Amino acid sequence: MSDTAYSNDRPKALPQGGEGGAADFFELLKPRVMSLVIFTALVGIALAPGGIHPVIGFTALLCIAVGAGASGALNMWYDADIDAKMARTASRPIPSGRVAPQEAAVFGSVLSVFSVMTMGVLVNWVAAALLAFTIFFYVAIYTMWLKRRTPQNIVIGGAAGAFPPMIGWAAVTGSVSLESLVLFLIIFMWTPPHFWALALFRSGDYEKVGVPMMPVVSGERETRRQIMLYSLVLVPVTLLPGLMGFAGVLYTGATALLGLGFLGFAFRVWRAEAGSRQDKAAKNLFAYSILYLFLVFSLLLVERLLGL
Amino acid sequence: MQDDDNERHKIEAPVWTEEQIRKRRQRNLAIAWTLAAFILLFFVVTIVKLGGNVANRPM
Structure with missing residues (x-):
């Protein structure tokens, strides 16, 4: 009876893992x-x-x-x-x-x-x-x-x-301070427009596996509107370091310009009709958003290194 | 009969291919280097934290 447990019918034992x-x-x-x-x-x-x-x-x-x-x-x-x-x-x-x-x-x-x-x-x-x-x-x-x-x-x-x-x-x-909270807020507000731009041109993938990304659940129009709204909050938040005194004029001026660019890309996504134009606008915003965050933080770093 | 029984109870050892052995060696080396770096990190940070205080301690 118990012999069946040791039957040679079981699959050949390959090591679990060990392949990587x-x-x-x-x-x-x-x-x-x-x-x-x-x-x-x-x-x-x-x-x-x-x-x-x-x-x-x-x-x-x-x-x-x-x-x-x-x-x-x-x-x-x-x-x-x-x-x-x-x-x-x-x-x-x-x-x-x-x-x-x-x-x-x-x-x-x-x-x-x-x-x-x-x-x-x-x-x-x-x-x-x-x-x-x-x-x-x-x-x-x-x-x-x-x-x-x-x-x-x-x-x-x-x-x-x-x-x-x-x-x-x-x-x-x-410790944790107000300044570090602002750095947190910049990335926190940046994440939704960044990922929703990705989700807009990848929504098919997410839908297939049942991940309720915004375009799948609320539709592309609502996603485009939310991207615009978050972008409108993000840009003033990136100016806070200047207003609070731990970033200088170089940072504030350059970030304001970069922010205008961000709003421009977000606006194009918002106004785009569904289809290939929307995908192109979303891809552009996604690519720009990565560059944008990198440049905003680079400016903070450069200013500090130069002692401005 | 006895032989037959032994045969049935034998547990097959996993067979490693050359590729798997090569990957295992690679993983082992990576773990070894990481551990060595980890030990070095603790040593260097300890020296940095001690600074000149070793010389300044009361005798």
């Missing part, structure tokens, strides 16, 4: 997202008053980068089912079979714990707590809870991407 190389695991860390995280965190470190020893600053950046990468790996583990069905994500390490889901889960969890503990021991525990909260927010609140339930997923989930400059600031000062 180091590069596949590196890809789990979402290196492109990580680069923006590192950059915005660096700006937070550079702007914070008081200064920090370069080695400690580097350690803080490393912890933020690894923590962001770890949450990316956990996101890919949880979303492997829908990633497999979307053209943009089908070639990721898990859906393509190069990394087993449990390998990604362990990899992400170990890196999360190491990044937070290292930040706490070597930098400070306020920054470590913020980093832990960011990982929790991205994995549990955004990926597991909101992403598949509400069209407001990326509005609230966007907070996770907005924390890095705040963590950088906390690494230097050991």
